[in-house]
Amino acid sequence: SQQGEEDPQALSIQEGENATMNCSYKTSINNLQWYRQNSGRGLVHLILIRSNEREKHSGRLRVTLDTSKKSSSLLITASRAADTASYFCATADGGYSTLTFGKGTMLLVSP
Amino acid sequence: DADVTQTPRNRITKTGKRIMLECSQTKGHDRMYWYRQDPGLGLRLIYYSFDVKDINKGEISDGYSVSRQAQAKFSLSLESAIPNQTALYFCATSDPLLSGSHEQFFGPGTRLTVL
Numbered sequence: 360s361q362q363g364e365e366d367p368q369a370l371s372i373q374e375g376e377n378a379t380m381n382c383s384y385k386t387s388i389n390n391l392q393w394y395r396q397n398s399g400r401g402l403v404h405l406i407l408i409r410s411n412e413r414e415k416h417s418g419r420l421r422v423t424l425d426t427s428k429k430s431s432s433l434l435i436t437a438s439r440a441a442d443t444a445s446y447f448c449a450t451a452d453g454g455y456s457t458l459t460f461g462k463g464t465m466l467l468v469s470p
Numbered sequence: 471d472a473d474v475t476q477t478p479r480n481r482i483t484k485t486g487k488r489i490m491l492e493c494s495q496t497k498g499h500d501r502m503y504w505y506r507q508d509p510g511l512g513l514r515l516i517y518y519s520f521d522v523k524d525i526n527k528g529e530i531s532d533g534y535s536v537s538r539q540a541q542a543k544f545s546l547s548l549e550s551a552i553p554n555q556t557a558l559y560f561c562a563t564s565d566p567l568l569s570g571s572h573e574q575f576f577g578p579g580t581r582l583t584v585l
Contacts, residue, residue: 401576
């Protein structure tokens with residue numbers, strides 16, 4: 360069964376705007392990761408946040424994690440057309456064994 | 471050269487045929503994974519292997535088998551393909567000890583169509 364669930368399923372914005380995607384999960388985790396997928400291609404890792412961290416930044420990306428609410432958000436600031444892709448959250452349990460992926464948010468950034 | 475490669479990239483086959491998808495990696499990672507992706511369903515884990523002698527079933531292993539021929543090679547087989555196995559298949563690798571991270575590195579995918 361899917362662990363992470365992204366919200367919204369699809370998001371359409373203009374270049375320069377910020378994009379926020381949310382992820383909710385069900386069980387305790389060791390870390391949560393965000394991946395990006397350009398249409399039909401392999402996933403690319405963006406950022407990892409550990410269960411004892413609350414916020415993490417990487418370039419134009421900001422990730423937050425609220426373990427009490429079992430949720431995470433990914434913020435992309437000053438979006439560009441090249442950010443158009445699907446974004447997936449993935450959770451790793453305490454055993455570090457495997458990742459469980461959500462269904463993804465499809466982001467469209469229009470010029 | 472790509473670190474994780476998959477062959478073939480596209481395959482069309484008929485119901486009942488045996489199909490093998492291959493994955494090779496040059497990253498030196500111990501862990502390898504096979505996922506399938508269906509529209510609107512995200513990625514689901516089929517099988518994974520943490521070293522050459524280790525094979526584990528994932529969420530949706532029925533109808534699939536795997537072989538870890540070497541550290542660098544992990545093959546996925548469909549013994550008797552059926553139409554609902556039509557999907558995009560991804561191989562991935564990771565090695566927390568080697569890379570210091572739990573991130574996974576994905577291949578470009580194989581698009582499989584079963585008629």
